[in-house]
Amino acid sequence: MNIPLTSNPRVIIIGGGFAGLSLAKKLAKQELQVVLLDKHNYHTFQPLLYQVSTGGLEPDSIAYPIRKVLKDYTNFFFRLANVEEIVPKEKKVITDIGVLKYDYLVLATGSRTNFFGNASIKANSMVMKTIPQSLNLRSLILQNFEKALLKSDLNERNALMNFVIVGAGPTGVELAGALAEIKKGILPKDYPDLDIRQMQINLVQASDRVLPAMSEVSSKKAEHFLEKLGVNVWKDVRVLDYDGEMATTETDVYFNTATLIWTAGVKGATIKGVDDKKFLISGNRLKVNRFNQVEGFEDIFAVGDIALMTEEKFPKGHPMMAQPAIQQGKHLGDNLLRLMNNKKMRPFKYRDKGSMATIGRNKAVVDLPKFKFQGVFAWYVWMFVHLFFLIGFRNRVIVFVNWVYNYIRFDREARLIIRPYVKKVKNA
Ligand SMILES: Cc1cc2nc3c(=O)[nH]c(=O)nc-3n(C[C@H](O)[C@H](O)[C@H](O)COP(=O)(O)OP(=O)(O)OC[C@H]3O[C@@H](n4cnc5c(N)ncnc54)[C@H](O)[C@@H]3O)c2cc1C
Numbered sequence: 001m002n003i004p005l006t007s008n009p010r011v012i013i014i015g016g017g018f019a020g021l022s023l024a025k026k027l028a029k030q031e032l033q034v035v036l037l038d039k040h041n042y043h044t045f046q047p048l049l050y051q052v053s054t055g056g057l058e059p060d061s062i063a064y065p066i067r068k069v070l071k072d073y074t075n076f077f078f079r080l081a082n083v084e085e086i087v088p089k090e091k092k093v094i095t096d097i098g099v100l101k102y103d104y105l106v107l108a109t110g111s112r113t114n115f116f117g118n119a120s121i122k123a124n125s126m127v128m129k130t131i132p133q134s135l136n137l138r139s140l141i142l143q144n145f146e147k148a149l150l151k152s153d154l155n156e157r158n159a160l161m162n163f164v165i166v167g168a169g170p171t172g173v174e175l176a177g178a179l180a181e182i183k184k185g186i187l188p189k190d191y192p193d194l195d196i197r198q199m200q201i202n203l204v205q206a207s208d209r210v211l212p213a214m215s216e217v218s219s220k221k222a223e224h225f226l227e228k229l230g231v232n233v234w235k236d237v238r239v240l241d242y243d244g245e246m247a248t249t250e251t252d253v254y255f256n257t258a259t260l261i262w263t264a265g266v267k268g269a270t271i272k273g274v275d276d277k278k279f280l281i282s283g284n285r286l287k288v289n290r291f292n293q294v295e296g297f298e299d300i301f302a303v304g305d306i307a308l309m310t311e312e313k314f315p316k317g318h319p320m321m322a323q324p325a326i327q328q329g330k331h332l333g334d335n336l337l338r339l340m341n342n343k344k345m346r347p348f349k350y351r352d353k354g355s356m357a358t359i360g361r362n363k364a365v366v367d368l369p370k371f372k373f374q375g376v377f378a379w380y381v382w383m384f385v386h387l388f389f390l391i392g393f394r395n396r397v398i399v400f401v402n403w404v405y406n407y408i409r410f411d412r413e414a415r416l417i418i419r420p421y422v423k424k425v426k427n428a
Contacts, residue, residue: 026333
């Protein structure tokens with residue numbers, strides 16, 4: 001891997017997401033050798049992936065080169081590598097570019113889509129966890145309309161214009177809202193010879209409300225906003241299967257659709273070697289103590305989505321969101337430095353800053369620990385917070401300018417099929 005030997009302890013961080021990067025910043029310029037490994041050479045700002053999928057933002061504006069974050073840190077090494085296995089007994093990681101020994105290892109690998117064991121849904125649905133996946137979705141949405149134009153068979157045409165989003169958490173809600181806005185403002189102009197009124201956006205939720213992790217008042221308001229935008233909200237409907245053409249549910253509801261987008265769950269992105277059931281807890285997350293140490297190890301830590309830490313206020317672990325990842329990363333940085341200086345580590349305590357979701361122009365819901373609000377002000381707060389946490393000044397400027405432009409012009413100019421998506425109906 002071409003990493004020099006050093007007398008300083010070596011910390012390997014796997015993952016340059018929210019948790020990994022906030023930890024890395026804390027370890028900068030310390031008497032440590034830090035090696036950051038990621039299978040991408042960029043950090044992805046996942047909260048805005050849905051805007052890439054719907055042509056509102058260019059992918060580059062929500063990605064940031066990891067090497068640029070680390071460029072001034074002399075004690076740092078970045079390697080573009082997929083970590084395949086961890087061997088705790090030998091204190092080493094095995095990657096697709098070689099093997100490296102560690103003194104301390106930090107897993108910040110985030111999460112991956114959870115299909116709850118349904119192979120057919122996994123094989124045939126679209127997901128939105130990475131930029132390439134979002135670009136696939138963007139292409140598919142646009143290709144569907146290009147194809148629909150050519151279909152004389154009404155059922156086939158309608159299936160191409162029927163979108164089913166499974167899971168009404170923030171991702172599903174935001175995507176449904178964005179699709180509804182395209183339906184209203186863009187597609188009728190782009191496809192004047194297609195009856196866009198036939199386009200259906202279905203948001204399907206297994207439980208009895210959208211945004212179940214938010215307050216009831218925000219759920220209700222979000223549902224109201226969605227319905228105002230023309231989204232069909234299906235509650236208490238659990239999707240059972242999807243063969244690439246038809247989605248069946250536990251009820252008598254079914255959907256003939258060419259596009260099913262699965263946003264119904266995530267699970268920890270574990271790695272072989274620490275994926276033994278004894279380390280894992282619900283949602284495939286690694287059980288950690290209040291110092292982020294993985295249960296059973298003193299030298300292996302986990303932060304962010306992959307880590308499950310319980311606190312009195314969070315008996316099921318912290319929410320799989322950016323804030324716990326950022327806070328845990330920073331805190332572990334402090335603790336590792338304490339450890340180096342033979343000081344006692346301090347337990348982590350999550351500062352809940354609330355949650356929010358946007359449904360569309362002037363429509364958002366915000367739950368802060370002390371109060372909740374919805375509507376236009378919430379939308380401004382949502383935009384401000386997202387701009388603030390986006391990495392890189394250039395990205396902030398580009399996203400801001402895009403948002404202003406889209407707002408004034410009712411437009412989304414990145415509706416481009418740059419890399420056509422080849423959809424294969426697969427029998428799982
Ligand atoms: C579509 C979407 C919308 C979201 N919206 C919001 C929101 O509005 N607000 C919010 O707070 N949260 C939101 N989240 C959740 C939030 O993005 C995550 O909680 C957060 O990214 C977790 O940070 P992390 O550092 O743990 O993992 P990540 O940010 O996912 O980073 C993990 C990194 O590890 C790398 N990696 C993984 N496995 C390996 C391996 N084996 N080898 C090498 N590298 C590896 C990945 O490439 C990645 O760079 C959203 C998530 C998604 C998918």
